[in-house]
Amino acid sequence: MSTEHSTDTVRLDEGHHIGEGGIPAQFVNPGLPPHVHRMSDESAAGAKRAERQIAGLFTLSILGTLLFLVSYFAFDTAHRTWVPGLGTVSTTNLLLGVGLGLALLGIGLGAVHWAKTLMPDEEVVEERHVMRSSDTDRAKFAEIMREGGESSQLFRRPLIKATLGGALGLFSLPLLVQLVGSLGPLPKNHLSLTMWNGHPDGHGDYTPYQERPRLVTDPESLPIKASDVTIGSVYHVLPEGLLPSPEATEEEAREGLHHGFLEEKGKAAVLLMRLDPSDFKDTEGGKKALSWSYQGIVAYSKICTHVGCPVGLYERTTHHLLCPCHQSTFDVTDDCRVIFGPAKRPLPQLKIDVDKDGYLIAAEPFHEAVGPSFWERG
Amino acid sequence: MNALAARRRHPAAILILLLLGLIVTGGVYAALAPKPATAAEASADQIERGRQLFLTNCATCHGKNALGTPVGPNLAGVGAAAVDFQMGTGRMPMAEPGVQAPRGKKVTFSDEEIADIAAWVASLAPGPAIPDAEYTTAEGGDPGKGGEIFRVNCSMCHNSAGAGGALTSGKYAPPLTGVEGKHIVEAMLTGPQSMPVFNDSNISPESKRDVIAYLKSMDAEGNPGGMALGSLGPVPEGLVAWVFGLGILIGAAYWLGQKGA
Amino acid sequence: MTTTPNERPAQGLRAGDAKTAPPPSAGAKKLGGVAGWVDDRLGPAKGVNYLMKKVFPDHWSFMLGEIAMYSMIICLLTGVFLTFWFVPSAGHTVYDGSYVPLQGVQMSEAYASSLNISFDIKGGLLIRQMHHWAALMFIVAVSAHMLRVFFTGAFRKPRELNWIIGCILSMLALVEGFAGYSLPDDLLSGTGLRAAEGFMQSAPVIGSYLAYAVFDGPFPGEAIIPRLYGVHVLLLPAILIGLFTAHIVMVAVQKHTQYPGPGRTNSNVVGFPVMPVYAAKAGGFFFIVFGFLALLSAIVQINAIWVYGPYDPSPVTAGSQPDWYMGFADGALRLLPGWLEFSAFGFTLSLNVAIGALLLIPVMYGAMAAYPFIEAWVTGDKREHHLLDRPRNQPTRTALGVAALTFYGVLMFAAANDIIAIKLNMSINDITYFFRAGTFILPVLAFWATRRICLSLQRADRNLVLHGRETGRIVRTADGRFFEAHEPLNEYERWKLVGYEEQRPLELTSGVDAHGVAAPGAGKLRARLSKFYFQDVVTPVTPEELAAAHHDGHEHEAIEAAEAAEIESGERSGAGHH
Secondary structure, three states: OOOOOOOOOOOOOOOOOOOOOOOOOOOOOOOOOOOOOHHHHHHHHHHHHHHHHHHHHHHHHHHHHHHHHHHHHHHOOEEEEEOOOEEEEHHHHHHHHHHHHHHHHHHHHHHHHHHHHHHOOOOOOEEOOOOOOOOOHHHHHHHHHHHHHHHOOOOOHHHHHHHHHHHHHHHHHHHHHHHHHOOOOOOOOOHOOOOOOOOEEOOOOEOOOOOOOOOOOOOOEEEEEHHOOOOOOOEEEEEOOOOOOOOOOHHHHHHHHOOOOHHHHHHHOOOEEOOOOOOOOOOOOHHHHHHHEEOEEEEOOOOOOOOOOOOOOEEOOOEEEEEEOOOOOEEEEHHOOOOOOOOOOOOOOEEEEEOOEEEEOEEEEOOOOOOOOHHOOO | OHHHHHOOOHHHHHHHHHHHHHHHHHHHHHHOOOOOOOOOOOOOHHHHHHHHHHHHHHHHHHOOOOOOOOOOOOOOOOHHHHHHHHOOOOOOOOOOOOOOOOOOOOOOOHHHHHHHHHHHHHOOOOOOOOOOOOOOOOOOOOOHHHHHHHHHOOOOHHOOOOEEEHHHHEEOOOOOOOOOHHHHHHHHOOOOOOOOOOOOOOOHHHHHHHHHHHHHHHHHHHOOOOOOOHHOHOOOHHHHHHHHHHHHHHHHHHHHHOOOO | OOOOOOOHHHHHHHHHOOOOOOOHHHHHHHHHHHHHHHHHHOOOOHHHHHHHOOOOOHHHHHHHHHHHHHHHHHHHHHHHHOOOOOOOOOOOOOOOOHHHHOOOEEEHHHHHHHHHHHHHHOHHHEEEEEEHHHHHHHHHHHHHHHHHHHHHHOOOOHHHHHHHHHHHHHHHHHHHHHHHOOOEEEEEHHHHHHHHHHHOOOOOOOOOHHHHHHOOOOOOOOOOOHHHHHHHHHHHHHHHHHHHHHHHHHHHHHHHOOEOOOEEEEEEEEEEEHHHHHHHHHHHHHHHHHHHHHHHHHHHHOOOOOHHHHHOOOOOOOOOOHHHHHHHHHHHHHHHOOEEEEEOOOOOEEEEHHHHHHHHHHHHHHHHHHHHHHHHHHHHHOOOOOOOOOOOOOOHHHHHHHHHHHHHHOOOOOOOOHHHHHOOOOHHHHHHHHHHHHHHHHHHHHHHHHHHHHHHHHHHHHHHHHHHOEEEEEEEEOOOOOOEEEOOOOOHHHHHHHHOOOOOOOOOOOOEEHHHOOOOOOOHHHHHHHHHHHOOOOOOOOOOHHHHOOOOOOOOOOEEEEEHHOOOOOOOOOOOOO
């Protein structure tokens, strides 16, 4: 018995061993297997049938094209059809798609069926050559390169070599410098400021407000009375002046949507909730949250501190805020501390108060940068 | 001269005229004055019937006086709207204990019975009333505005198409397909389970109607591109590409390579 | 060769005549005319002849790369159509097209033009859906193709360079897809861009500068849509086309690999020539892929941007995921815990974001690209390989691949945790904890299980060769013994199972080389890795072993199916003897 193979192999038992004399060490490749006959090889009728099948498939393609063309002119884009299993779909989408699909599939299936049934299916053998070039070719290459180097006098002239190296190494710098240098304004401290700090000046800075801004609803831009915020309510809130006021005309409204509108929204969006003051936790965070609230009405930045999605999901009964992107969960009773998920920092709180008419105002801007963390955030 | 005219200077005439005037004015006022946008006042009978129904079907979890038990919350102040919503959508009575009461497959109580219980609960303490019919259908609503409100306030829990979404610990925001306008408004007013409250100062009744109009127009638009795959976005689309797309194309490739046609 | 049999005996009289070629048909004459005109000017006849006779092996798994290529071409074709109507601008406009729920709504030009294509251009929705389905199929096919190449060892010399180009293509395809689906500026893809900006911000030191540079200021800005357009329509397609052309030219020059089998050796290619078989099959397959995508786009909706609404940083939709191919990165972000963010001295290092968003893709692709070289180092194999491995014959490589795939799969399914939660009525928190643990545990389990399965399959193959195929026929001998008759494999079937090469671990050298210089530590590491790769190897059956199996026990073996009735007593039983 062949003994020099590893011990894990299935062992033949220690009985008879008839191995000597004429048995090769390894099996040899038996060569190409015998040809598998097709119906078209065996009879003319088989071949004829294949021909009819192929022609049928190509005809299907033609029918598909016709379906496409007829549907294109017969229906307009508003036409809808109810199809069982699909629902109410656009007729043009369905018929143009099916027509085009059949037109293409007919050709494809026909061509492949033709290759399988009628084209020669005897396997052909092509020899491979070693990928490596011959040694003479390689030597020739080395010789050509060496000669080129010598005849250009490159190796004899170190000054050329040095300056060529320098020039080639440096020529891409102008391209890079232009691209990188002209990219984007510098962030300066703009990530730490929002429209709660003041009026945007269009260049990233804010002119401080004379009067503290009111909180208004998103998207209707109506100011909010503290008494309207009942326990369990959630309001989506923006600073006054971001959205066009409800009384603005259409033109004024469009004017108001100036450059920077979405950018300001992306930093200033705030969520307003009212909790019973006794629901706030007795921790440092919970106490601070209550002190910045107005009678249990708290305002927190809506921009998640993970990567910036809006944290909109307020679970009224558990007082948790959930971000739908990566499931960071914030506990409103404990100053929006992170209790689950990949975020680290709690949502920044906006200190609120009421003005003389009872409308909610932002007493102070955010005390820290909103949104995702960045290196110099501090 | 007829009999009435003959007695026109009778002392009782003034009394009768005054009485007539009062009755007419009162009647006209009652007929023409703007009604508050709430359901008509429940009668004492209805409240009593409601109390009886409540004792039989709800008190085990919510307590005899609806003040709550460890397994069912206090219902004082939830208002008729909450009862109409919870029972009208089959969520209550809750079929089995769980993290959340799912929409019921069928509604176990008749409209009258629900109205009775609602009247009783409403009598316990003031709370949101059943909304006026004018604001619970899509008629007169602006779907464009409704869409803007929906996307800001609703789609983060219920998904852009109203297909529903996950909340923490097994809770979820249910799909909004096939929900009556009235129930949508009631849910917004009462904040069932995890849902916050969207009272009429937050989203006015007209805006709520816009939201309903938006949801109905979305339904009407259907799914023009074909099967919507539950409107759940890229996840089912990726599954279709891998399972059906790759599966069918590999099938075609296998057929292509088979010998012996 | 004619396929119609000779009908009349008289025809046989002419059978011995010299055959004259039939006169060229009119069509052939025209073709010859055109070909002649071109040849007069370029002289390509020799090259074209060579290409037309080139042989390609025929296996369905070789068509996965074709599916990818065809899907990309379909993206190019449908993409051109879309560029005629898409407006790559973030400028404000008010929608006044035919889709009722969005009428009067403020949105960007990009979004409005995408709605226009979907609702007001006939066939526009179909082309848009075909473009997106083709993009998904492209990356699905690229991934499947890459897995096939990995598990069959097609990346070995001389194809390492092609593997690296393939890795780059795969990575660029992800970026191309991301850029493409962000162009319509809808709520879902815009939320993805918002997350991308958060990723950039998390880069240490340069984060805020990087974000402001890419977005030309604060997020969202008005530059990102036109910039993504340039990248998606111009830069990346050019690079992709260039790289994949190099990719297939290399396949043509090196010739395609083939599976081991009868007649196939390391120095030949067995298959069919381009003209006419492969031209028909490959050309036909293009139409099949194209037609399938058209049908799919007719009946299954994809990326219904009108449902999501225009992008605005304030709203968001439940179930926010990127397209499937970015799922693994999104899942990584859901699983990385928050305590990985550190602040000190006024600086914040957000590893919870940076690891998943910035490091994962380069590290993954880097490891993939380096694998051929690692394996070559471990095996010490410097030969050219043109025969593929059956995955079971390389248990460690296959197990490593499955473990890596499991890791990828855990991350990808983690991105769908909220969809899983609502569809299977589970707690999203529990699902997340499960995937967090699974990231480390499941790949290890998968590695171990796959390795054992491969070794078992190899042993099953050995059994099949040694003892033949179970026929299910029970034979009763004269003296009352029952056994199952086995049918031995014919030599063609057998070759497939024994034709692989046995690999042995590298020997650890004595510690000093010929000149007495001590070997560096890498020698020990290499030997250890080699042992990890090739221990437990199952050797292929040799003729000696087969003969021994046949004569094992006493007298005649009882395998021949035809002699079942005359079989005398024997020790042979179905499952082997021992």
